[in-house]
Structure formats: structure tokens, C-alpha cells
Amino acid sequence: MKTRLGDLERAVMDVLWEQTEPMTVREVGRALADRDLAHTTVMTVLDRLAKKGVVRRTRDGRAWRYRPAASRETFISEMMLDALGQTGDRDAALAAFVRSMSGPEAEVLRRLLAENHGETGRSRM
Amino acid sequence: MVVAALLTTIAGGCLLAARRLLRAQWPSRGPHVAVVAWQALGLAWGISTIGALLAFGLAPYGQGVLHGLTALAQDAAANGLRLDVLSEGRFAATQVAALVAAVGLTLVLLWGLAISFIQVVRTRRRHRALLELVAHDHPELPGTRVLDHPAAAAYCLPGVLNPQIVISAGALEVLDRRELAAVLAHEHAHLRQRHDLVLLPFSSLKRAFPRIRFMERCYNAVALLIEMCADDHARRHHSPRELATALVRFGTAGGTTVPAGAMAVIPNEQQPEVLARVSRLLNPVELSRRASATVLTGSASLMAATLTLWHLPL
Numbered sequence: 001m002k003t004r005l006g007d008l009e010r011a012v013m014d015v016l017w018e019q020t021e022p023m024t025v026r027e028v029g030r031a032l033a034d035r036d037l038a039h040t041t042v043m044t045v046l047d048r049l050a051k052k053g054v055v056r057r058t059r060d061g062r063a064w065r066y067r068p069a070a071s072r073e074t075f076i077s078e079m080m081l082d083a084l085g086q087t088g089d090r091d092a093a094l095a096a097f098v099r100s101m102s103g104p105e106a107e108v109l110r111r112l113l114a115e116n117h118g119e120t121g122r123s124r125m
Numbered sequence: 126m127v128v129a130a131l132l133t134t135i136a137g138g139c140l141l142a143a144r145r146l147l148r149a150q151w152p153s154r155g156p157h158v159a160v161v162a163w164q165a166l167g168l169a170w171g172i173s174t175i176g177a178l179l180a181f182g183l184a185p186y187g188q189g190v191l192h193g194l195t196a197l198a199q200d201a202a203a204n205g206l207r208l209d210v211l212s213e214g215r216f217a218a219t220q221v222a223a224l225v226a227a228v229g230l231t232l233v234l235l236w237g238l239a240i241s242f243i244q245v246v247r248t249r250r251r252h253r254a255l256l257e258l259v260a261h262d263h264p265e266l267p268g269t270r271v272l273d274h275p276a277a278a279a280y281c282l283p284g285v286l287n288p289q290i291v292i293s294a295g296a297l298e299v300l301d302r303r304e305l306a307a308v309l310a311h312e313h314a315h316l317r318q319r320h321d322l323v324l325l326p327f328s329s330l331k332r333a334f335p336r337i338r339f340m341e342r343c344y345n346a347v348a349l350l351i352e353m354c355a356d357d358h359a360r361r362h363h364s365p366r367e368l369a370t371a372l373v374r375f376g377t378a379g380g381t382t383v384p385a386g387a388m389a390v391i392p393n394e395q396q397p398e399v400l401a402r403v404s405r406l407l408n409p410v411e412l413s414r415r416a417s418a419t420v421l422t423g424s425a426s427l428m429a430a431t432l433t434l435w436h437l438p439l
Contacts, residue, residue, distance in 0.1 A: 006257050009258060010257065010258055013258045052251075052254045053251070054254065054255070054258060072259055075258070076259055076272055076273060076274050077274070078255070079252060079255055079256070079272060079291075080272065080274050080276060080278055082248065082252055083278050083291070084276075084280075
């Protein structure tokens with residue numbers, strides 16, 4: 001059951017990442033038509049993703065619209081920074097093979113992350 | 126009072142020993158033994174410092190630390206806050222201060238541990254959730270997740286139910302098959318031996334005393350030793366040269382796309398650590414059996430002495 005849910009979350013995120021506009025539950029369900037999902041199932045998955053902080057939702061009339069909290073690349077950058085001990089808490093306990101890479105590389109990563117955060121920040125306003 | 130003096134001596138001795146251990150050369154030859162020594166020093170320091178304060182503060186009962194605490198509890202149960210010893214004027218202000226300090230130190234240490242633990246759990250939960258969404262399985266290595274990122278990284282996500290090893294696309298690019306196998310063996314060692322739990326008390330000490338550089342240096346030393354332990358484990362089944370090559374490749378990978386001027390924005394203080402690991406892989410020297418035995422016996426005696434002093438009714 002757990003793997004099925006994880007699989008669905010992944011599929012839903014892939015759909016959201018492909019679109020530029022925020023989507024309603026119905027639209028997400030339609031994009032995943034080949035899976036033949038119940039409306040409530042899609043809603044549950046989106047709700048879970050919102051709780052995890054990876055999607056954001058906004059009111060649009062009577063429906064909610066969902067969009068990714070950040071791009072896939074931003075999430076990956078965040079994880080890399082975590083893993084390489086470049087975030088605030090170095091002891092985040094993700095034991096990396098080599099804890100930190102060379103300064104310039106980390107700087108590039110950091111800048112990428114900052115830029116992406118800037119974009120999501122602006123589009124929210 | 127004898128107990129208080131002895132415990133104070135032990136606490137001071139632990140700090141001196143830790144200072145010497147930071148500078149010593151032998152830990153890189155026997156990282157497992159050195160980690161045990163660090164654990165004993167850290168634990169004995171905490172227990173002896175709190176014990177010394179309690180022994181001094183509870184001196185009016187004349188029963189040592191543990192029995193003194195019992196006496197204090199009985200006294201409080203019988204007389205409330207107007208303690209027997211207090212009304213007799215046997216409690217000096219310094220002794221009350223010592224008791225308050227003992228309770229304070231205990232709380233600070235426990236607080237640091239709790240905060241560290243919560244932080245770790247939170248970071249890992251989020252990381253795991255993101256991993257589910259963006260990583261994919263390695264086609265040939267079951268249980269290894271791949272992150273599509275050009276920088277080289279390999280790490281593990283410890284956990285009881287679902288420990289995972291993650292490797293970046295950049296790392297897969299710079300490593301050949303055998304080097305990759307060595308790196309994965311290193312990460313497996315972290316997961317199997319729960320190195321994250323070994324490190325947790327030291328990260329909580331660092332958190333409890335954020336202004337004290339010394340704590341951070343101790344933490345860094347233990348973190349490096351743990352990496353060396355995992356290196357040693359990987360070395361059993363893989364050639365040390367492959368592991369060393371992998372380390373060097375990680376250190377130098379992906380530097381070509383860096384814009385000019387970005388250089389040295391962050392001083393790379395890890396470089397000496399990588400160097401230390403590489404050089405000991407290439408020229409392995411093991412700690413002698415006798416030296417190991419001495420360190421282990423010393424650590425055990427230190428713990429035994431500290432705990433015994435807590436029990437002595439002096």
C-alpha cells in the first residue's frame with residue numbers, strides 16, 4: 001500500500017512539474033487518466049503532498065489549484081546541499097562519502113538554489 | 126568532599142585528555158579504538174562534572190552523590206521546601222548554587238540531545254520524502270538511489286526501517302565500477318554500524334555549547350574518525366587504492382563549469398581531512414595490539430572510576 005501511494009505521489013508530481021499553470025484535482029486526474037484514479041484518491045495524494053510541503057495550493061473559486069513548491073532541480077539541489085553538509089546544520093546526519101566538495105562548486109550549487117527560491121517567491125506574490 | 130574533589134579531578138582530566146587526543150597521531154591508525162576513547166571521555170566528563178557539583182552541594186547530608194540525592198528526596202518529601210538541613214543552617218549559599226548548576230547542566234545536556242535528535246529526524250524525513258519524488262533506482266545496484274545532479278556525491282540515509290544509499294549522477298560519471306563498489310561498501314558500513322548514533326552525542330554537545338570552539342573541534346575529530354572506520358570496513362573487500370582514487374575523484378570532480386571569480390568563496394576546510402583519509406589508505410599502519418588494549422582498558426577504568434565515585438557514600 002505504501003509503495004503504491006509513493007508511486008502515485010511521484011506520478012502526480014511529474015504531472016505538476018510538466019505544467020506551467022497550477023492544476024485542479026480534476027485536471028491532475030485527467031492527466032493520469034490511464035491509471036483510472038478516483039477523484040478522492042487524487043485529492044488524498046495532493047493533500048499528502050501539500051502536508052509534506054512539496055506542493056502549494058491556492059483557492060480558485062470553489063476549487064483548489066495545486067502547483068509544485070519548487071522545481072525538481074531545486075529539490076535536487078537542496079538535497080545535495082543537505083548531503084554535502086553545506087546547509088545550516090552540518091550535522092544533519094546524512095553521512096556523506098566526502099562531507100564537502102570544493103568551495104566553488106558549493107557556491108554554484110548555493111547560487112542555483114537561491115535563484116530558484118527567488119523565482120518561486122516572486123510568482124507567489 | 127573527597128568524592129567532589131576526585132570527580133573534579135576526573136572532569137578536568139577528561140578535558141586535558143581530549144585536548145591531547147585532538148593532537149595525537151595514533152587515532153588515524155586505530156579509528157575504532159579512538160572512537161571508543163572519545164565516547165568514554167565525553168560520557169565520563171558529563172557524569173563526573175555533574176557528580177562533582179552534586180557531591181559538593183549535597184555535602185551537608187554527608188552521604189556522597191547517589192545516597193545524598195536519596196537523602197535530599199526524603200528530606201524534601203518530609204519537610205517540603207523547608208528542608209531539614211536548610212533550617213539547621215548547614216546549607217551554604219555556594220552549595221545551593223552548586224545544586225542549581227548541576228540541575229542546569231543536566232538540563233542543558235539533555236536539551237542538546239533532544240534538539241539534535243529532533244533536527245535529525247526532521248531533516249531525514251524531508252529528505253526521504255524528496256528522495257521518493259525525484260530519485261530513481263540504479264538499474265544494476267538494487268537499493269541504491271540515483272540523484273540527477275552533476276556534482277559528485279554519495280551518502281547514506283540511516284534509519285531502522287528504510288536505510289538508503291544515494292549516489293549522484295555526477296559521482297557515477299567519475300567512478301569506475303570497482304571504485305563505485307568501494308564507495309558503496311563504505312556507505313554500507315555507516316548504515317550497518319549506525320555511525321549516525323555514535324556521532325549524535327557529540328553533535329548534541331556542540332549544540333549545547335555553541336560558543337565553545339573546542340566542542341566543535343571534538344565533533345569534527347569524531348566525524349573524521351567515523352569516516353576512517355567506514356574506510357577500513359570498505360578496505361576489507363575492496364582495494365584501498367580504489368577507495369583512495371574515489372576520494373580524490375570526488376574532491377576534484379565537476380570543477381570545470383565554475384565561473385571565474387567564484388574561487389575560494391568558501392575556504393575548503395575539509396581538504397586536509399580528505400588528504401588524511403587518502404594518505405592512510407595508501408600507507409596503512411595499524412595500531413599495535415598493545416596500544417589498543419591500553420586505550421580500551423583506560424577507557425573502561427575511567428568509566429568504572431566515575432561510576433564508582435557516584436556510589437561512594439563519602
